[in-house]
Amino acid sequence: MELKQVIIAYKAADAQSKSWAQTCARQLEARDCKVLMGPSGFKDNPYPVFLSSVTEKIDLAIVLGGDGTILASARQLAPEGIPILAVNVGGHLGFLTEPFELFQNTENVWDRLQGDRYAVQQRMMLEARLFEGDKINPKPSSERFYCLNEMCVKPASIDRMPTAVLEMELDGEVVDQYQGDGLLVATPTGSTCYTASANGPIVHPGMDAIAVTPICPLSLASRPIIIPPRSVVDIWPLGDNELNTKLWTDSSLATSIWPGQWVRVHMADCVAKFIILQEHYSFYQTLREKLQWAGARIHYDNNHRSN
Template sequence: MQLQQVIIAHKAGNPLSQRWAQTCAKQLERRDCKVLLGPSGAKDNPYPVFLASATQPIDLAIVLGGDGTALSAARNLAEEGIPILAINVGGHLGFLTEPFELFRETEGVWDRLRDDRFAVLRRMMLQAALYESNRRDLPAVSDRYLALNEMCVKPAAPDRMITSNLEVEVDGEMVDCYHGDGLLVSTPTGSTCYNASANGPIMHMGLEAISVAPICPLSLSSRPIIIPPRSVVSIWPLEDPDLHTKLWMDGVLATSIWPGQRVDVRMADCQAKFIVLRENYSYYQTLREKLRWAGALAQYSDYPQNGTLN
């Protein structure tokens, strides 16, 4: 990999992340690399400025933070095909990030990147847009929104909890009318996040599939389903005269939905590319460690089939 122009985004409001970002910038600049540096957070999106001010192709995005910082990078950089090296600096769970221990010797990391000693993990994404009426030949009336984890349709109001009524079609065929807190349309990557909290299925990240899961449905017969990746999920908010229903992408507000509009969610035509530094990367190890499976803190080497469990 060439390191001629690099993005460094750090978690906004986190001093540790910012210090490491500045250290990385100085090291890369000494290697004749042009660096675009800035904070990323709920009120800070540096990527449009980064992309507009780049004087040459961007080789890499270094993202220092947690999963939320990595999700923002994926939404903004996937269309450009820019690989992301996400490091857990100041984050919490860290499903999408590389452990900080692999990043302490940063000069060695730059050598590994230069010598192509890493793997690239491609992750499926979703795209969504709003449409008027039930005609399928009309163009979208909104921007296209991208998400790595999930698209969510649910109401939001400052003064009360609102129950939503959402009619759902898959490829033009009626599936169900969900009455509850909302609806999640998730990728395999997002299946371990909000989707899992809503009792949706966990899908291996190597799959291409879409999960549709109701959030706290009032009917016990409303169940999550997994559908093929090329399916189009159409969601119609019903009975919403006060315009409370909104579309959320990875937990970030995308847009409000007007009466008569539908949301179409489908697999995006781009993928997020994450750099993996771990030589022994295992998806199941990630599940065990992050979700505290198999006895919470038990190590794989402690399992009975690999020895004696004390």
């Protein structure tokens, strides 16, 4: 990998993340690399400035923070095809990040990258857009939104907790109506996040599939469903005249949904590319460690693997 122009984004308002970003910038600039650095957070989105200010391709994005910081980078950088080195610096769970221990010797990391001693993991993304008008010839009424985890159609109000009534079509066929807190349309990556909390399925990130999960449905018959990756999911809010229903992307507000509009979700044309430094990366090990599954805590003397 060439390191001629690199983005460094760090978790906003986190001193440790900022300090490591500054260290990385000094080291890379000493290697004749141009560095674009800035904070990323709820009120800070450095990526549009980064992308609009460059004339040559960006070789790499180094993102230092937790999963929320990584999700924001994927939404912005995946459509541009920029690989991401995500490191858990100042984060909590760290589901999407490389362990900090592998990153501490940063000079060795740059040597590994320039010597092509790493792997690249591609993860599926979703794209959503609002439409209105005739179903045969729908008119787009919003920009395109991307997510790495999930699209969520869910109402929000300052002074009350409104119930959502949503009708879902799959490839033009009505499948179900959901009454409850909302509906999640998730990637395999997102299946371990909000979808898992809503009792949805956990899907291996090596698969291309879409998981649709109702959030706290009022009917016990409403169940999660796994659908093929090329499916088109249309979600229609019903009976909402107060503009409560909104589209959320990776838990960030994308847009409000006006009466007469619906949300169309499908697999994006782009993928998120993550740099893997671990020599023996295992999704199952991540599940054991991050979700604290019993297999990581209970050990028996008569375990057959020790015989």
